[in-house]
Structure formats: C-alpha cells, structure tokens
Amino acid sequence: xxxxxxxxxxxxxxxxxxxxxxxxxxxxxxxxxxxxxxxxxxxxxxxxxxxxxxxxxxxxxxxxxxxxxxxxxxxxxxxxxxxxxxxxxxxxxxxxxxxxxxxxxxxxxxxxxxxxxxxxxxxxxxxxxxxxxxxxxxxxxxxxxxxxxxxxxxxxxxxxxxxxxxxxxxxxxxxxxxxxxxxxxxxxxxxxxxxxxxxxxxxxxxxxxxxxxxxxxxxxxxxxxxxxxxxxxxxxxxxxxxxxxxxxxxxxxxxxxxxx
Amino acid sequence: xxxxxxxxxxxxxxxxxxxxxxxxxxxxxxxxxxxxxxxxxxxxxxxxxxxxxxxxxxxxxxxxxxxxxxxxxxxxxxxxxxxxxxxxxxxxxxxxxxxxxxxxxxxxxxxxxxxxxxxxxxxxxxxxxxxxxxxxxxxxxxxxxxxxxxxxxxxxxxxxxxxxxxxxxxxxxxxxxxxxxxxxxxxxxxxxxxxxxxxxxxxxxxxxxxxxxxxxxxxxxxxxxxxxxxxxxxxxxxxxxxxxxxxxxxxxxxxxxxxxxxxxxxxxxxxxxxxxxxxxxxxxxxxxxxxxxxxxxxxxxxxxxxxxxxxxxxxxxxxxxxxxxxxxxxxxxxxxxxxxxxxxxxxxxxxxxxxxxxxxxxxxxxxxxxxxxxxxxxxxxxxxxxxxxxxxxxxxxxxxxxxxxxxxxxxxxxxxxxxxxxxxxxxxxxxxxxxxxxxxxxxxxxxxxxxxxxxxxxxxxxx
Numbered sequence: 001x002x003x004x005x006x007x008x009x010x011x012x013x014x015x016x017x018x019x020x021x022x023x024x025x026x027x028x029x030x031x032x033x034x035x036x037x038x039x040x041x042x043x044x045x046x047x048x049x050x051x052x053x054x055x056x057x058x059x060x061x062x063x064x065x066x067x068x069x070x071x072x073x074x075x076x077x078x079x080x081x082x083x084x085x086x087x088x089x090x091x092x093x094x095x096x097x098x099x100x101x102x103x104x105x106x107x108x109x110x111x112x113x114x115x116x117x118x119x120x121x122x123x124x125x126x127x128x129x130x131x132x133x134x135x136x137x138x139x140x141x142x143x144x145x146x147x148x149x150x151x152x153x154x155x156x157x158x159x160x161x162x163x164x165x166x167x168x169x170x171x172x173x174x175x176x177x178x179x180x181x182x183x184x185x186x187x188x189x190x191x192x193x194x195x196x197x198x199x200x201x202x203x204x205x206x207x208x209x210x211x212x213x214x215x216x217x218x219x220x221x222x223x224x225x226x227x228x229x230x231x232x233x234x235x236x237x238x239x240x241x242x243x244x245x246x247x248x249x250x251x252x253x254x255x256x257x258x259x260x
Numbered sequence: 261x262x263x264x265x266x267x268x269x270x271x272x273x274x275x276x277x278x279x280x281x282x283x284x285x286x287x288x289x290x291x292x293x294x295x296x297x298x299x300x301x302x303x304x305x306x307x308x309x310x311x312x313x314x315x316x317x318x319x320x321x322x323x324x325x326x327x328x329x330x331x332x333x334x335x336x337x338x339x340x341x342x343x344x345x346x347x348x349x350x351x352x353x354x355x356x357x358x359x360x361x362x363x364x365x366x367x368x369x370x371x372x373x374x375x376x377x378x379x380x381x382x383x384x385x386x387x388x389x390x391x392x393x394x395x396x397x398x399x400x401x402x403x404x405x406x407x408x409x410x411x412x413x414x415x416x417x418x419x420x421x422x423x424x425x426x427x428x429x430x431x432x433x434x435x436x437x438x439x440x441x442x443x444x445x446x447x448x449x450x451x452x453x454x455x456x457x458x459x460x461x462x463x464x465x466x467x468x469x470x471x472x473x474x475x476x477x478x479x480x481x482x483x484x485x486x487x488x489x490x491x492x493x494x495x496x497x498x499x500x501x502x503x504x505x506x507x508x509x510x511x512x513x514x515x516x517x518x519x520x521x522x523x524x525x526x527x528x529x530x531x532x533x534x535x536x537x538x539x540x541x542x543x544x545x546x547x548x549x550x551x552x553x554x555x556x557x558x559x560x561x562x563x564x565x566x567x568x569x570x571x572x573x574x575x576x577x578x579x580x581x582x583x584x585x586x587x588x589x590x591x592x593x594x595x596x597x598x599x600x601x602x603x604x605x606x607x608x609x610x611x612x613x614x615x616x617x618x619x620x621x622x623x624x625x626x627x628x629x630x631x632x633x634x635x636x637x638x639x640x641x642x643x644x645x646x647x648x649x650x651x652x653x654x655x656x657x658x659x660x661x662x663x664x665x666x667x668x669x670x671x672x673x674x675x676x677x678x679x680x681x682x683x684x685x686x687x688x689x690x691x692x693x694x695x696x697x698x699x700x701x702x703x704x705x706x707x708x709x710x711x712x713x714x715x716x717x718x719x720x721x722x723x
Contacts, residue, residue, distance in 0.1 A: 077457075081291075088457055111545070113306055117298035139545065144309030152305040166550065191301075195293045199286065205278055213271040225290060230283030232272060 022070045023182050026096050028123060029107035030116050031078030034135045036060075037165040038107050039075045042175070066175045069182065074101065080115070082122045097126050098237050100217060103181055105174075107133045110140035110147045110162070120156065124190040125222045130158045131181060133174055138164040157189040195225075202228060214238050316545050320420065329424040334510065336417070340408045342506035345489055348400035349502075356396035363388060378586075386582030387575050389638075390631045394574045395567065397652075398482040398627065402563045405481060409446070410558040414549040418443050432521045433528025435464035438471075442520060445475030446513075449682040452477075453689055463532045467524050469686055470699050473678040474520040476513055479569075479626035480673050484509050486630065490653045491666035508670075516674050523702065574628045577621055581635040599636065609708060610668030610715030612660070619672065624680045629673065664718045668711045675707030 029035045039045065043062030060075040076095055077088035096104050106123055108116035113134065123130055134147055153160040159177045163170035180186045194200070206224040214223070218238055226234050280286065322328055363384065370380045412418065421443060426436035437459050445452030452472040459465040476484065488508040493501030584595035592600075595617075603613030618632035634652070637659050656665075677700045678686070687696040 083287075114298055114302040117301055118294050121294050121298055139547075146307040146309070148305045148307070152301070155301045155304055191297075193294055193297050196289060199289060202278065202280070206275060209274060209278075210271065227272075227275065227279060228283070229287045229290060230279075235271065 021068075022072070023102040024072050024074065024099070025178065026099070026101035026104045027073055027075045027107065028092055028096060028104055028119065029078055030080055030109065030119055033078070033107050033109040033116065034165050035078055035107045036075060038105075038133060038135060038163070038171075038174075039073060041165050041168060041171050043073055064175075067179045069179065071178065073105075074099075079119065081119060082126070093126075094237060096123060097219075097222075100127075101129075103129050103131055103178060105131050105133060105178070107135050110134045110136045111143055111145055113147060121191070121193050124156070124158070125193060125225070126219055128158075128188050128190045129181065130188065130190065131174075131177055132156060132158055132160045133170075134160060134162045135165050137162045137170070138167065155191060157191045159186055159188070199225075199228065319546060323417070323420045324423045329420075333421060333424060334514075336412065337513065338506050338510045340405065340412070341485070341509050342503060343408060344401050344405040345485055345493075345502045345505050345509075347404045348485070349489070351400040351403075352396055355399065356392070359392035359396055363392060381586060382579050382582055385638075386579045386635075388578075390574050390578030390581075390628075390635055391571055393631050393634060394571060394627070397486055397630070399563070399567060401482050401485045402478070402567065403559065405485075406478075406558040406563050407555050410554045411549055414547065414554055416546045428521055429524070432524040434467050434471075434521075434524040435459045435461065438464065438468040438520075438524070441468045441472060442475050442517070445472045445477060447478055449473050449475065449477045449678055450685040453682060453685045456689065463528075466690065466695065467527050467532055469689060470527065470695070470702060471520045471523050473682060473699065473703050474516040474523070474674065476516055476674060477626065477679075479679065481509075482627070483630045483673050484512055484670050486652075487666045487670055488512075490650075490656070491661075491663045494653070495663065512670050512674055515671070519675065519706065523706075569625055569627060573625045574631055577624075577628050577632060578635060581621070581632055585636070595636065608715065609672070609711040610664055610718070611672065611711065614659075615669060615672075619676055622679075623677070626673070626679050664715060668715055671714060672707050672711050675703050675710055677704050 027035055027039055039060065039062060043064045045062040062073050062075070064071050064073065074095065076092040079089045079092045081089065082093040082096070083089060095101070104123055104127055106120050108120065120130070120132055132152070134149055134152070137147065140147060147162065149160045149162045159181065161170055161174045161177055163174060165171065177186065181188075195203070203221060203224045206227060207220045210218075210220045210223055214220070215238075223234065223238070323332060366384055366388065367380070370384065418440065422436065422439040425439040429436050429438050438456075440458065441452050441455045444455040449472050452475060453469050456465050456468040456472070459468055485505070488505040489502070492508040493505040495501075496504050581595065584598070585593050587594050589597065599613035599617045601613065602616045606612040606614075606616045609616075614636035615633055618629045618636060621632050622629035634655065637655055677683070683696055683700060686699045687693065690696065
C-alpha cells in the first residue's frame, strides 16, 4: 500500500541557515529515561535530576552554543504518548506541534526501546525534524541488550545517536548531528505509521479538506487522525484559516486545571 | 458527538458527515498499529542476550513486599533522621560558638563607634542574632538530611514507596500518584502542589493539592528536629536520646501521612466525590547514585536555597520583632500587647501567644517560626546568650514549656496554614479563590482541634 506522508516542510527562513543563527530544540521522551541528565549535559545547567517518573512537570529552558550557533533547549515533561490525556502530555504535544521547534530531540531508554519507540513514532507523525537519542547505552550493555543504532536510523529514517549521558558519552556526536541537521546537511525521510485500509481511506478524504482551514505548517495527516479519534479540542490551538498565523515559538501555557 | 454539534469551528461542520461515530474503537486501532510497528522495528534493531542475574527484581521483591515494605520504609526514614540528629549536634554547637563570638566582637565595635542604642538593638539584637540562630541551628541538620534524602531519591527508592502506598491511597479514594506528589511535598509544598499536574483527573488532582501541606516540608523539618532533640531527647538516658528524637519526628511525619489519607478519604466522599482512576506506575531501575552530584546538588539546590530563603525573611522579621518588642504604648510593648491578646487561645491549645504570633509572622516562610519564638522570649526580658541547644532548652523551660508544649508546637507546625508561597501556587494551579481558602482553613482548623485535644487530654490524665 502506498501512503502519502505529508510531512510539512516549513516556512522560508528555516531552510536557510545563513539567515538564522538561533534554533529551538524540544527535548521529549518517556519518563525516567535521563532526559534531564541529557538536558543538563548539553546546557551545562544544573536542573535537579531524580530517579523517578514525573519529576519534570513544567517546561525548563536552557541554552548552549555549538559551532557558533545558539540553541535553546526546551525540556518537556516525560510522557509515554502524545495522546493529551493529562496536562503534562498536553504540554509536550502542544509544544512539539504548535511551537514548531527546529528539531525535536527524543530521548529514549536503550533498555526498553520498544515501549519508547511508540512515542518516537508519534512524534514522527507530527514533524520530520526529529533526532533520536538512545540513552542509557551503558545500562543496556550491562543487561546484555544490543541496540543497533545504524539499523534503527535506517528503519526510522532519522538520525540516531547512542549515548550514556551520565558519563557524557556520545554527547559531542549528538551536538554535531543537531548542528548538521539545522545546517541542512542531514535530510530525514521519516517512517510513517501505516494504518488499516479503512482508516487510511478516511484520512485520505479528510486531509485535503483541511487545507483551507489551517496554515501550511500544520501537519494535516496528523490532524485528520486526531479528528478521527474525536479529539476536537485540538482545533482550538490552530488558527482557523490558512491565511492566519501566529509567530513560532509562542504557545499559550495552559497547565492549570479548571473546575466548575 | 456533542463537541461537533456546538458548531463553533467551521471545519468541523464540513467534516462531520465523514467522521465515524466509533471514536474509541478508532483510537484503539491507531494505538495498536503504532505498537505493532514499534515492535517490528525493535525486532530489526535490538538484540537481547541472556540477561545477567536480575538484582533489581530481587531487591524490588523485598522493598515492595507486603510484609517488609512498610517496616523497611519506616526504618529507612528513622535511620536518615537519626543520622541527621546525631550528626548535627556537634557542628551546631561549633557554629553557634563562632557566631556568638562574632556578635561580641560586633558589639564592642558598636560601642567603640558610639552607635545609638536603638541601632545596636535593631541590627545586633534583632537582625544579627536571629540570623545567627537560623544558621547555627538549621544549617547542620539540613546539610546532613538533604544529601541523605537526595541519595534515596537518586537510588530510585521513591517510586517503591509510591508502590507500597498505592493501595492505601486508592482506598482513600485518591490517586496512587498522590504518593509521589506527597513525597515531592517533603521537599517543598509549593513544588509538591505543582507536581500534582502528573495526576490526570481534576478531582484527584485537587485532593492531592489540598492535602499536600500535610507533608512536612524542608522549612519545617529543622523546627521539628530541634524541638524533638531538646525536649524528647531529654526524657530518656542520653544514649537513647537521639534515637527517641528521631522516632518522634518519624511519628510526626507518619501523622502527616495518616492525616493526608484521612482528609483524602473525607474529600473523596464529600466535596470531591468520584471513583479513583487506575494508572500504571513504572518502577525505574535502581541506579548507581552519583555521589558527587548528590552532595553538590543537595547542598546548593536545597540546603542553601532553604537557608537563603530563611535568611532573607528572617532578617526583616528579626528587625520587625525587635521594633515591635521595643516600641511601647503606655508601659506595655506592642509585641506584648499583640501576644497577650493571642495568649488565651494559645493557652488552651497547649502553647502561648508568642508561639501563635510566631506562626502568624512565619506565614511567608515556615523556617522562621522558631527564630521568632526565641526573639519573642528574649525581648520579653531574659536576654541570655544562645550559644547551644541547652541554652535554648533553658530559655524555653523558663517560659513555661513542657514536653506537651513541644508536642503541640510540632503538631501545629504540621497542621496549620500552608506558607505564603504554597498558597500562591495553589491559587495559580486551581485558579479558584475558594479552593485556596479551603487549602488554608482545612489544615488550620484541624491543627487547632488537634492541639486542643492533645493539650486538654494531657491535662485530664495529668501528664
């Protein structure tokens, strides 16, 4: 079966790195995979890390410089999926989707990669600018688990870097890959999750009709799938007209709970 | 499809005929497709050898076992507190000695300059003495307690605690994750309240927010540890004193947990009725702790942060207390007027007006409650030098403290209004003044009732 994967290629400034020298990287991943450790290692910041799920509830930001470029790293809450079931999942999803980071760096746990890949595949449905960091490679080795990062990169169609963030291993390579990506030296061809025939045909019908209702950068295949799931709230975050838009990097913070 | 019929969004109007009704089924199909493909990719890229002996699983079997889970938990807590109390004593005295030697030097410097008495009063007797006290008494316990607590956190013990407690929380009608937010509250209630965002259902999240203040926070630990050391420790032979003191603090913490469960139960049966939702808690692998990191992080992030907050607030509070105590209306100082007005209420709660005043003035930060109590007593006449725990004990005894007073102060420290920062955070998270008000009144009323009961009960059986 052939499937049209509309991965959104973005606005003009983005593909021309000589124009911009400052890039935003979203840091996503399952809980407790060492995301905050990667964050601290990259930014040299000292955000408190703890060995328990759900430690990072709010977004944290930090900057680092590499090869004369400035990067702002946004540490998103750890989530298992992007289904927007809870406030932290929604924070992560909305940022990846609507704040349009230049790169989404997904950190995963080498010792239980399969579960982690669910999130990776979901992120790939939203954006093509993804780098996968397979963290805790040292621990995987101890547990006799071998992760073939090259094979993984091939399968996913995105760069994959193995790291052991606690000892700093692999982080320089990670920075180089991020740099190559914003320079346009790496072109991704992300793997697209293919659904059953009935779903795909529904998506094919819905997707083109969305075009006039939202700006071009919104991934319409992804929106179509969410609408099929009945997640209509999503539409409140998207400008309702193809010609209307809001600047990138901005999003309404909506973490608080509202009761009647 | 009620959301569609609202017709607010034009795109939905157009798409409505295309969207099938079985959203839940579609969601499942989407999720299972993603899972299948993740599995397929893993088959290609991951090779699993024969795993070595799984120590983690064995350790988990013990730490989360039905019979050993709770005793181990209590034992670890008691051990951490015992190490803290035993270890903090000596450095405390050393620090106090040094700081009060410095006070004498400063005093003679003021004399030499011929500074006016009121300036000496505000700066030395007010600001400096409060600060010296805060540092001498609070720094050593924090510098020992926080690294130990961070060590447990880094090892991955906290999720095991949550696992052990899950059943209790569910029976109380609350969410199992509330145990994690409760643990976060042991660090700081404001952080604990924010961390309640990990709970999906608004009902359970509110319960977690409203009960977070029952976790003894960093700002209150030093008060508890000091009072337990000087009053409870003195009840038994010196050899056992720090052990008993540790157990008393464990008792207060456990009381907090019981109250958390009890209030969660009440709320989930009255104001916030509903069925607890299920969740999956992942037990992360035990990790080799990074000792250097732990010490640096816990000292900088926690110890210095709490101390800094205490100092920033204690300095002006010290000055204010001194001014209040030294401005006279008639021949009675303003401070005495205020505290004697609070005194009757304080007395029936097993405390006195000065203590209640200290809790009120300590609204911005719980750290300064004990320093204000001391300021209050010292300004009320007996100007002794506080150079050790025993001097503090004498001061408190001189003002009519018994171990019942100490218990009541500790209980009231556990059960009174949340600190200003926490209240503000609760308001930010709930966006409702009435939930914030409830978060203030609930523990306060509970605290008044509890101390009242303890004090009257102790009076009845003539302890």
